[in-house]
Amino acid sequence: xxxxxxxxxxxxxxxxxxxxxxxxxxxxxxxxxxxxxxxxxxxxxxxxxxxxxxxxxxxxxxxxxxxxxxxxxxxxxxxxxxxxxxxxxxxxxxxxxxxxxxxxxxxxxxxxxxxxxxxxxxxxxxxxxxxxxxxxxxxxxxxxxxxxxxxxxxxxxxxxxxxxxxxxxxxxxxxxxxxxxxxxxxxxxxxxxxxxxxxxxxxxxxxx
Amino acid sequence: xxxxxxxxxxxxxxxxxxxxxxxxxxxxxxxxxxxxxxxxxxxxxxxxxxxxxxxxxxxxxxxxxxxxxxxxxxxxxxxxxxxxxxxxxxxxxxxxxxxxxxxxxxxxxxxxxxxxxxxxxxxxxxxxxxxxxxxxxxxxxxxxxxxxxxxxxxxxxxxxxxxxxxxxxxxxxxxxxxxxxxxxxxxxxxxxxxxxxxxxxxxxxxxx
Amino acid sequence: xxxxxxxxxxxxxxxxxxxxxxxxxxxxxxxxxxxxxxxxxxxxxxxxxxxxxxxxxxxxxxxxxxxxxxxxxxxxxxxxxxxxxxxxxxxxxxxxxxxxxxxxxxxxxxxxxxxxxxxxxxxxxxxxxxxxxxxxxxxxxxxxxxxxxxxxxxxxxxxxxxxxxxxxxxxxxxxxxxxxxxxxxxxxxxxxxxxxxxxxxxxxxxxx
Amino acid sequence: xxxxxxxxxxxxxxxxxxxxxxxxxxxxxxxxxxxxxxxxxxxxxxxxxxxxxxxxxxxxxxxxxxxxxxxxxxxxxxxxxxxxxxxxxxxxxxxxxxxxxxxxxxxxxxxxxxxxxxxxxxxxxxxxxxxxxxxxxxxxxxxxxxxxxxxxxxxxxxxxxxxxxxxxxxxxxxxxxxxxxxxxxxxxxxxxxxxxxxxxxxxxxxxx
Numbered sequence: 001x002x003x004x005x006x007x008x009x010x011x012x013x014x015x016x017x018x019x020x021x022x023x024x025x026x027x028x029x030x031x032x033x034x035x036x037x038x039x040x041x042x043x044x045x046x047x048x049x050x051x052x053x054x055x056x057x058x059x060x061x062x063x064x065x066x067x068x069x070x071x072x073x074x075x076x077x078x079x080x081x082x083x084x085x086x087x088x089x090x091x092x093x094x095x096x097x098x099x100x101x102x103x104x105x106x107x108x109x110x111x112x113x114x115x116x117x118x119x120x121x122x123x124x125x126x127x128x129x130x131x132x133x134x135x136x137x138x139x140x141x142x143x144x145x146x147x148x149x150x151x152x153x154x155x156x157x158x159x160x161x162x163x164x165x166x167x168x169x170x171x172x173x174x175x176x177x178x179x180x181x182x183x184x185x186x187x188x189x190x191x192x193x194x195x196x197x198x199x200x201x202x203x204x205x206x207x208x
Numbered sequence: 209x210x211x212x213x214x215x216x217x218x219x220x221x222x223x224x225x226x227x228x229x230x231x232x233x234x235x236x237x238x239x240x241x242x243x244x245x246x247x248x249x250x251x252x253x254x255x256x257x258x259x260x261x262x263x264x265x266x267x268x269x270x271x272x273x274x275x276x277x278x279x280x281x282x283x284x285x286x287x288x289x290x291x292x293x294x295x296x297x298x299x300x301x302x303x304x305x306x307x308x309x310x311x312x313x314x315x316x317x318x319x320x321x322x323x324x325x326x327x328x329x330x331x332x333x334x335x336x337x338x339x340x341x342x343x344x345x346x347x348x349x350x351x352x353x354x355x356x357x358x359x360x361x362x363x364x365x366x367x368x369x370x371x372x373x374x375x376x377x378x379x380x381x382x383x384x385x386x387x388x389x390x391x392x393x394x395x396x397x398x399x400x401x402x403x404x405x406x407x408x409x410x411x412x413x414x415x416x
Numbered sequence: 417x418x419x420x421x422x423x424x425x426x427x428x429x430x431x432x433x434x435x436x437x438x439x440x441x442x443x444x445x446x447x448x449x450x451x452x453x454x455x456x457x458x459x460x461x462x463x464x465x466x467x468x469x470x471x472x473x474x475x476x477x478x479x480x481x482x483x484x485x486x487x488x489x490x491x492x493x494x495x496x497x498x499x500x501x502x503x504x505x506x507x508x509x510x511x512x513x514x515x516x517x518x519x520x521x522x523x524x525x526x527x528x529x530x531x532x533x534x535x536x537x538x539x540x541x542x543x544x545x546x547x548x549x550x551x552x553x554x555x556x557x558x559x560x561x562x563x564x565x566x567x568x569x570x571x572x573x574x575x576x577x578x579x580x581x582x583x584x585x586x587x588x589x590x591x592x593x594x595x596x597x598x599x600x601x602x603x604x605x606x607x608x609x610x611x612x613x614x615x616x617x618x619x620x621x622x623x624x
Numbered sequence: 625x626x627x628x629x630x631x632x633x634x635x636x637x638x639x640x641x642x643x644x645x646x647x648x649x650x651x652x653x654x655x656x657x658x659x660x661x662x663x664x665x666x667x668x669x670x671x672x673x674x675x676x677x678x679x680x681x682x683x684x685x686x687x688x689x690x691x692x693x694x695x696x697x698x699x700x701x702x703x704x705x706x707x708x709x710x711x712x713x714x715x716x717x718x719x720x721x722x723x724x725x726x727x728x729x730x731x732x733x734x735x736x737x738x739x740x741x742x743x744x745x746x747x748x749x750x751x752x753x754x755x756x757x758x759x760x761x762x763x764x765x766x767x768x769x770x771x772x773x774x775x776x777x778x779x780x781x782x783x784x785x786x787x788x789x790x791x792x793x794x795x796x797x798x799x800x801x802x803x804x805x806x807x808x809x810x811x812x813x814x815x816x817x818x819x820x821x822x823x824x825x826x827x828x829x830x831x832x
Binding site: 240245248 | 635638642705708709716723734735740
Binding site: 014 | 430432434437438439441445452453455456471475476482486610
């Protein structure tokens with residue numbers, strides 16, 4: 001891995017770490033009248049459930065995206081300009097995530113929930129496109145891939161990334177029918193991504 | 209220590225550093241009428257004491273958690289998926305901490321103080337559970353531990369983590385009786401955690 | 417590259433990564449009446465277009481500045497105090513960027529758009545000056561440049577940095593005539609900066 | 625330098641970088657009536673001068689504190705628990721700085737300016753105490769200092785840190801007389817700190 005690659009990875013890590021930590025700033029302390037007691041505060045905290053849910057679900061998603069980002073970088077021999085643009089597009093969307101998360105938290109228990117959830121899911125469609133662009137600029141014809149990485153691994157990753165696209169689009173559609181369902185699909189997918197394997201040695205037992 | 213381990217530790221460090229620095233954003237500059245003079249501003253700053261107290265106490269707690277996190281990582285030979293989930297759960301709670309801190313600061317001198325303090329302490333119960341999960345996924349049967357780390361060290365850490373659980377639960381209960389007491393127990397414990405030793409060479413003189 | 421140089425670069429990277437991630441905090445979730453439905457929320461999101469545009473344009477600009485910053489650091493043998501001041505001045509302006517971005521987002525579709533856009537563009541004039549100061553303190557007479565870097569490379573960088581100055585000044589002027597044009601010039605320039613080459617090996621084919 | 629020392633330094637760097645970048649969040653975009661034009665927005669931006677001044681002055685101060693922090697760490701052979709507490713106290717105050725900065729920005733052109741400025745300067749007294757504690761825990765009797773660092777260097781640093789204390793106390797007092805003067809003293813001192821030399825080779829020509 002070149003010095004340049006290490007550096008781009010470190011910068012990306014920083015952006016992931018900051019974006020994931022900024023999520024909490026969107027949960028606001030309830031403003032209650034001065035005389036409000038423990039019961040009122042407890043009730044007010046319970047009404048924050050959409051914020052807690054959006055926070056936890058999105059945290060899991062970004063963390064899994066970071067793990068996948070690292071898995072992908074491990075395959076790289078070097079980076080070039082075209083790849084830097086694709087990676088930059090991914091980082092743009094990662095830093096954007098706190099906004100749809102806050103939107104979802106604010107509207108999940110209100111009439112505008114479908115629009116908020118669809119917007120949230122649409123952001124994930126964009127992120128999926130960015131991962132597919134990473135693959136296209138780096139892994140196609142093994143362009144930037146280090147020697148020794150098998151076709152099998154690259155093909156497995158390509159399929160997973162491609163498969164993600166229709167599922168996230170489905171989540172956008174589902175959000176219009178049921179806001180919670182759209183969010184649920186996006187959040188559930190992190191279990192799928194967490195299971196994606198970027199290493200050859202795991203591929204072999206699986207193929208055996 | 210593998211490249212993977214170093215990387216997870218660096219990412220976790222970033223999250224700790226950002227979470228600890230975001231705490232200050234919850235202390236708001238007092239809004240006073242334009243003609244308010246030095247005396248009024250001084251008085252307004254004094255009424256911010258719950259914010260300053262919550263900031264300082266939580267800063268000490270997160271800093272000590274970071275020191276313990278590093279101490280634990282020093283024992284590791286490698287990481288695996290199960291450990292990554294446990295560590296991810298810990299990071300989720302660390303990034304969450306600014307919210308209960310802001311809540312405590314807003315309600316510590318008001319009738320809802322008990323609920324706010326109990327919520328704050330409950331977050332620490334969760335963090336303690338996360339540390340116990342780190343131990344279970346990494347240290348049980350020396351699964352991910354590097355050679356040469358003695359049973360004695362792992363056992364000492366296990367006991368400290370387990371002991372933390374009832375104390376933090378006690379803090380939640382105490383918070384319902386006296387808000388300041390709950391917060392005080394959580395904050396005082398960082399002296400206990402700061403004293404926890406992750407190294408063998410210290411264990412020997414202690415046993416001598 | 418000395419340990420000192422690596423350290424200054426790492427600190428600068430952190431500042432770039434944080435500034436680029438803070439941009440999103442300036443996009444606020446729309447506050448609508450509780451009964452507002454999907455159509456109203458959709459409409460409210462569409463009125464946020466100046467925020468989305470300012471976010472995306474500025475993200476691209478800061479990312480390209482970071483790439484250029486790294487390209488420049490790759491030429492360095494060491495750093496000295498004078499260079500640290502120039503670099504500190506650049507970081508001051510980079511951390512400042514979220515403010516003019518938020519200003520532009522708030523006023524781009526309102527009567528004050530020209531003033532907001534001119535202020536935004538003026539920040540980029542300042543950043544351009546900072547890059548020229550980096551060149552002057554480091555590259556003039558090869559002061560802090562590592563051996564083997566050709567005059568041709570340094571001269572190419574100098575010209576690009578100098579050329580940026582009148583263009584950004586032009587953007588300030590253009591902003592008073594058409595707010596979007598000023599912002600457009602600043603944002604379009606990142607394609608120019610992304611194409612600036614800091615390496616000798618690319619220079620040779622270009623010269624052949 | 626031990627792995628532990630490198631790690632504490634990296635964590636501290638992260639806290640410095642985040643604190644310095646968060647400063648900008650305290651400058652708020654002016655809220656004007658929708659019909660406000662360029663002239664009104666220009667005027668509103670000019671009334672933000674205390675924010676810009678506090679931002680620039682504090683940025684320079686934190687950047688210089690970071691440079692000094694690194695200079696000091698370069699002298700270290702290792703760290704121990706006592707030093708970690710002193711360093712943690714310093715970091716607590718560094719993360720605190722955005723609050724007094726926002727306070728100063730909000731009140732510098734209002735009747736409460738003296739109180740705000742004195743509070744700001746008092747934070748710097750605290751930071752100076754923290755640097756003196758760093759010296760006491762690390763440099764006294766060369767406790768944690770690496771071999772080859774001369775008494776002369778340590779003595780020079782000790783004197784500079786000690787000298788800072790009465791000057792910052794003076795700034796607090798001066799702030800009660802003239803708010804701008806207190807802030808000015810604190811900000812001007814960064815030129816003094818930027819000139820403090822942590823290396824032996826510079827000491828010798830100075831002594832020659």
